[in-house]
Amino acid sequence: MWTFLRRRLVTSAVSLVGVIVVVFFLARLTGSPASLYLPESATQEQIDEFNRINGLDQPLLVQFWDFLVGAVRLDFGASIWQRRPALEAALDALPPTLALAGIALALSLIIALALGAIAAVYRFRLPDRVITVVTLTISSIPDFWFALVGILIFAVQMGLVPTSGYATPAAWILPTATVMLAPVGVLTQVVRGSMIDALGAGYVQNARARGFDKTRLVLRHAMRNASLPIVSVAGDRAAGMVNGSIIVGSVFAFPGIGVLIMGAVLNRDFAVIQASVFVVGVGVILVNIVVDALYAVIDPRVRVSAGKAK
Amino acid sequence: MAIDSTGARAVLLPEPTRRRTGAALTFARFRRSPGALLSVGWLALLTLVAIIVPPFIETEANRQDLGLRLLPPFQPEHGLAYILGADSLGRPELLQLIMGTRTSLLVAVLSVAIAACIGFGIGLVSGYFGGWVDEVLMRIADVMHTIPSLLLALAVLYVLEPSIFNLVIVLAITRIPVYLRTARAQALELRERVFVESSRSIGAGDWRIITTDLAPMVLPTIRTVAMLEVASILLAAAGLSFLGIGLQRPDVDWGMMVADGRAYLTSAWWVTVWPGLIIVLTALAANLFSNWLRAAEDPAQSAQFIRPPRRRKVRA
Numbered sequence: 001m002w003t004f005l006r007r008r009l010v011t012s013a014v015s016l017v018g019v020i021v022v023v024f025f026l027a028r029l030t031g032s033p034a035s036l037y038l039p040e041s042a043t044q045e046q047i048d049e050f051n052r053i054n055g056l057d058q059p060l061l062v063q064f065w066d067f068l069v070g071a072v073r074l075d076f077g078a079s080i081w082q083r084r085p086a087l088e089a090a091l092d093a094l095p096p097t098l099a100l101a102g103i104a105l106a107l108s109l110i111i112a113l114a115l116g117a118i119a120a121v122y123r124f125r126l127p128d129r130v131i132t133v134v135t136l137t138i139s140s141i142p143d144f145w146f147a148l149v150g151i152l153i154f155a156v157q158m159g160l161v162p163t164s165g166y167a168t169p170a171a172w173i174l175p176t177a178t179v180m181l182a183p184v185g186v187l188t189q190v191v192r193g194s195m196i197d198a199l200g201a202g203y204v205q206n207a208r209a210r211g212f213d214k215t216r217l218v219l220r221h222a223m224r225n226a227s228l229p230i231v232s233v234a235g236d237r238a239a240g241m242v243n244g245s246i247i248v249g250s251v252f253a254f255p256g257i258g259v260l261i262m263g264a265v266l267n268r269d270f271a272v273i274q275a276s277v278f279v280v281g282v283g284v285i286l287v288n289i290v291v292d293a294l295y296a297v298i299d300p301r302v303r304v305s306a307g308k309a310k
Numbered sequence: 311m312a313i314d315s316t317g318a319r320a321v322l323l324p325e326p327t328r329r330r331t332g333a334a335l336t337f338a339r340f341r342r343s344p345g346a347l348l349s350v351g352w353l354a355l356l357t358l359v360a361i362i363v364p365p366f367i368e369t370e371a372n373r374q375d376l377g378l379r380l381l382p383p384f385q386p387e388h389g390l391a392y393i394l395g396a397d398s399l400g401r402p403e404l405l406q407l408i409m410g411t412r413t414s415l416l417v418a419v420l421s422v423a424i425a426a427c428i429g430f431g432i433g434l435v436s437g438y439f440g441g442w443v444d445e446v447l448m449r450i451a452d453v454m455h456t457i458p459s460l461l462l463a464l465a466v467l468y469v470l471e472p473s474i475f476n477l478v479i480v481l482a483i484t485r486i487p488v489y490l491r492t493a494r495a496q497a498l499e500l501r502e503r504v505f506v507e508s509s510r511s512i513g514a515g516d517w518r519i520i521t522t523d524l525a526p527m528v529l530p531t532i533r534t535v536a537m538l539e540v541a542s543i544l545l546a547a548a549g550l551s552f553l554g555i556g557l558q559r560p561d562v563d564w565g566m567m568v569a570d571g572r573a574y575l576t577s578a579w580w581v582t583v584w585p586g587l588i589i590v591l592t593a594l595a596a597n598l599f600s601n602w603l604r605a606a607e608d609p610a611q612s613a614q615f616i617r618p619p620r621r622r623k624v625r626a
Contacts, residue, residue, distance in 0.1 A: 018452075140593035
């Protein structure tokens with residue numbers, strides 16, 4: 001188990017370094033900050049001065065080296081756009097995204113487990129068909145459009161929730177529903193599929209033949225065996241929450257890491273782009289490690305074989 | 311077949327019942343499935359319209375008529391083009407939607423095709439050879455998985471001019487890992503099988519094993535994944551255009567039309583609602599069809615296509 005985790009940590013670290021290297025050069029491709037922050041009339045001396053202050057006068061590889069040395073000490077430099085340490089900006093944007101992603105994923109899992117289990121028990125019959133069509137429809141709705149129509153109906157027409165912000169609990173309803181669209185559909189289908197497999201297994205049939213209580217069988221025995229794929233897809237979805245964060249940031253002015261990244265790109269704020277992608281990368285890696293650990297908790301076989309595998 | 315060749319026994323055998331297999335069986339099931347028929351019908355209709363109509367309406371669709379600014383829908387006196395209303399510059403919604411159909415479908419289909427081909431090829435090679443090449447490729451896939459796809463799109467489309475071609479490239483790049491992982495995992499498993507061993511023992515080279523042994527076995531899975539991906543690519547492309555980093559006028563797609571309507575959400579709902587509805591219907595059709603196809607081609611799931619006799623509930 002520990003060999004496995006250690007291996008996982010090493011490969012994750014390699015990926016993380018890869019990500020920040022790619023992002024370093026990707027960010028610099030978007031153009032020079034000087035042309036954005038200085039007026040058209042700026043003289044060459046002023047541009048040089050601006051670049052010198054922000055460390056952009058150095059050759060690219062020197063900048064890259066400085067960046068790597070700084071990154072090791074978690075120093076990502078100062079934000080040109082927000083005039084404060086870049087990592088601080090990234091960490092400040094994290095809590096709303098984490099809270100939103102956590103709530104949305106938890107709710108999605110609850111709904112998906114319930115609907116997926118019902119669909120699996122009644123498979124190919126009416127409840128299954130209804131649930132399949134409904135969840136496929138849900139995953140066919142573009143999140144940004146859902147958000148706009150939600151504002152139109154629930155905020156403008158009915159006045160139930162505010163159109164933007166995040167200070168009151170009511171303001172969280174539409175953003176949460178918006179980022180839940182994608183995970184609910186996918187997770188329900190995954191739960192259904194793996195529950196069907198689990199319910200078809202010999203030990204379930206045997207237990208049923210012996211007159212085991214059906215509800216208990218579904219909820220305790222089959223569910224546990226069905227949960228591996230569910231955990232792995234849920235982990236995948238957690239990583240995808242950054243995209244959802246950009247959309248709710250754009251439509252509801254809901255703060256978060258997505259809005260920060262988007263703003264940083266548009267403002268050519270390389271330091272903030274790098275810092276926030278680093279933060280997101282660390283988050284994704286942590287989620288992956290938690291998923292691996294959950295595997296081991298759920299399935300004893302993983303605990304035994306993981307140490308040897310690969 | 312061996313029996314047929316000896317004429318005498320063939321006569322003795324009863325006339326074989328025609329058993330449908332493979333594509334014929336799938337097609338027979340398809341004809342009896344209303345959901346699949348509807349989905350394919352909708353997709354076919356959109357494709358036909360997208361191919362045939364745009365050249366005829368191109369100027370009309372982009373003609374701005376400020377007198378008809380934000381014209382509400384269902385006002386027949388302004389003609390068929392304006393039946394779904396007009397946008398903030400007085401352009402007819404219906405014709406704009408048709409122009410958008412062409413772009414949206416083109417982007418979705420091209421991105422899926424490119425991503426599937428590249429991921430399929432690299433995944434096969436990576437899974438078959440294993441070793442450090444595989445290790446490096448999988449780390450690259452991890453890196454691409456960790457970079458938020460919207461960030462990648464933002465940066466790339468910010469550097470390159472927004473155009474249909476660049477949008478396709480960005481979308482394809484972000485989705486390659488999906489196919490790469492699938493193809494790699496299968497190749498990894500298949501290369502240990504006996505039939506690969508037997509090919510190798512009669513002298514087949516690596517290239518031959520990959521193309522004639524592995525590729526045909528992995529292709530159906532890749533095709534299934536690609537079908538599933540059409541809907542999500544459609545949504546992803548629309549999302550990029552909505553954020554204003556996908557395309558630029560005069561190109562138009564559905565996501566861009568939703569973005570256009572956003573400022574007039576409270577006064578002119580139709581500008582936002584129509585393009586979104588079309589996206590939902592199209593993604594749903596793609597989802598329903600791929601879901602159906604997966605079930606129809608999977609022997610383990612074929613039970614649902616045979617109508618079971620009604621059972622009475624027996625209570626103990």
